[in-house]
């Protein structure tokens with residue numbers, strides 16, 4: 001496996017995938033962030049998007065400031081603990097200096113004083129990490145999306161989802177409520193403990209190598225869904241995996257939800273024969289309504305034909321070897 | 324940071340399907356607030372309340388200020404029955420919530436205008452629509468597919484962008 | 496730096512607060528700042544010598560702004576085999592104590608118009624930081640606090656001097672009884688909070704419902720007594736893999752499953768959320784959770800708190 005392939009968080013442990021299970025597992029090591037070789041590129045892209053269309057990428061409600069500072073504290077401590085050469089933090093009482101060696105930046109601010117930062121605390125710290133950062137606040141045994149920095153959405157709108165409860169956020173997902181999954185997962189989240197973070201993977205497919213699939217620009221990237229052929233499927237279609245991590249903030253009882261998005265073109269995926277098998281099984285068994293939801297329906301035919309061809313090709317190779 | 328989050332935390336989806344009230348017994352007091360007199364739902368409720376000899380007050384849609392004060396004076400155990408058009412119901416529930424009432428402490432019969440608001444996925448403009456499945460955004464001209472995805476903060480349904488090359492349904 | 500789980504602390508100070516209550520001040524062993532917490536939070540503590548280990552939840556009763564130490568207050572229980580006796584008689588300054596991060600299953604409401612706290616005896620502890628939080632946010636509250644006598648009323652002086660006018664004390668040996676009907680004439684939007692023995696919490700909860708309080712306006716803290724007291728070892732068989740595991744008396748079923756690589760999701764580890772429930776194919780279960788319905792109890796076990804009373808339990812794994 002090459003480097004990109006070996007670090008890709010391939011989500012299928014076997015050839016079946018229970019869409020409605022709580023697939024969360026304890027996070028080890030307990031860091032909210034990961035720095036990959038794509039760091040420079042993605043940070044650059046993130047900041048360009050933030051500058052170009054700020055409200056699309058950043059939203060917050062009042063009363064979240066204290067929790068935003070908790071996120072700053074958590075993320076900066078994770079960066080310096082996980083990557084001590086790349087990131088440094090000096091604290092003198094509330095006077096913090098954060099040094100990012102990868103971007104060559106030095107940030108000085110007074111912890112807890114929003115006026116000492118150029119952006120809101122969450123917007124500030126999000127500019128140093130590849131992850132999207134979503135802040136859920138827990139109020140009266142309910143979770144609300146109250147702030148977020150989102151540059152690489154899987155076709156969902158931060159502006160529209162702002163203020164929604166966990167259930168309201170997940171309303172578009174087919175079958176999520178009927179099967180009791182929504183209630184169970186919410187109960188799990190409501191009882192999540194500080195000091196015990198969790199992670200899960202979410203997967204989808206994207207036609208085109210776009211991280212920033214905003215619903216606002218669907219007419220620009222969505223057309224590629226109608227341009228897939230057997231011949232270009234390998235390079236056009238990407239498996240999109242979101243590594244999602246969940247942290248309870250001990251002071252404000254909020255939950256930090258971090259999303260790190262990884263993309264892999266199918267032509268690279270199929271080189272791992274075991275991955276090809278599992279992926280083909282999962283995708284071909286996907287119920288129609290979920291395929292619809294994930295936006296796969298317009299190119300289902302060419303995709304299946306492509307996968308079929310790859311599997312066949314594999315058989316032929318084997319036959320050749322046998323002969 | 325914008326709008327006070329009380330606005331959403333305490334705002335709830337108004338059930339428009341309820342046509343009748345169901346009397347909830349064993350309350351300290353019932354307050355019945357109706358936008359119009361001689362509503363069937365209210366008459367029926369009044370009969371039930373009187374039959375049982377429960378404490379109640381029937382209020383006509385009066386001054387905003389008076390209703391807000393009335394709500395604020397209530398003790399634990401007061402139950403609200405609200406009947407009105409969506410606009411009125413929104414006003415009243417906002418006042419009730421401000422006074423400390425929760426969804427568990429009221430029932431709503433909402434009638435009248437069947438219009439709804441639609442949020443444009445592309446430009447975020449919100450427009451009022453009827454019962455269409457698809458409309459064009461009045462602001463940016465994008466073709467939108469009306470969904471059942473609703474935001475209390477925006478009081479609007481989500482309109483997904485529809486591509487000309489498709490017959491809809493797959494923008495998700 | 497961020498602490499791992501669990502956190503190592505040492506006892507820095509011990510004060511006799513009343514004849515039966517001691518306050519312990521815990522400082523992190525490495526001198527780093529402790530995690531933040533909010534009013535109503537508790538920590539799980541682990542103390543003991545050799546084989547004898549006590550794991551107990553205690554509410555944090557110190558100031559939420561102080562990050563150098565945590566404080567807990569423990570009452571010596573009369574008929575206790577366990578934790579409180581060890582804490583009172585064995586724990587000395589300098590003793591090592593392992594603690595969890597602060598957890599809050601008893602948070603204050605954000606939409607309350609007024610908070611009314613009811614404490615019986617040592618049930619006062621979570622309300623100390625809650626009152627501090629409420630005061631800081633400018634929210635109104637009142638405390639009703641019952642104890643046998645003034646001498647046995649922990650933190651009486653502190654509370655009186657800091658929150659005068661917001662609290663009422665009921666000393667039963669002076670013939671004063673705290674009663675639920677204080678809740679009756681409160682304004683709409685009032686939230687009520689109870690902490691004390693199970694019977695007291697249950698009585699107040701029922702009364703609140705009868706006065707018309709919505710479920711979501713009623714809050715209480717009930718620590719499920721730890722299972723270790725009467726725990727017996729048992730064996731589990733995983734039906735699908737055929738694997739057999741041993742659950743010793745001092746470990747929970749959940750711990751054993753996790754240690755053997757069975758990925759059971761969990762959250763509260765206190766029998767409250769039901770996340771860790773697993774299917775039971777055969778064997779008797781003593782249920783200790785507060786979440787499963789009677790119907791579910793026939794086929795499930797909440798693995799963080801409940802145990803088997805038969806020697807062998809077969810799970811649907």
Ligand code: HEM
Pocket residue numbers: 019021022023024134136145155156161169170172173185189200202203204255257294
């Ligand atoms: C608390 C933090 C969480 C937030 C903020 C969040 C947010 C979201 C959002 C915005 C979507 C897209 C919905 C849309 O298409 O409009 C989504 C999808 C989804 N979420 Fe969550 N989520 C959270 C936690 C979880 C957890 C813990 C689980 C499961 C254990 C979960 C399961 C799912 C599933 C299955 C989908 C559908 C994804 C797909 O098929 O592509 N979510 N979530």
Ligand code: FES
Pocket residue numbers: 191760761762763764765766767768769770771772784797798799800
């Ligand atoms: S983890 Fe919550 S009930 Fe076991």
Ligand SMILES: [Zn+2]
Pocket residue numbers: 443444445446447448460461462463464465
């Ligand atoms: Zn528009």
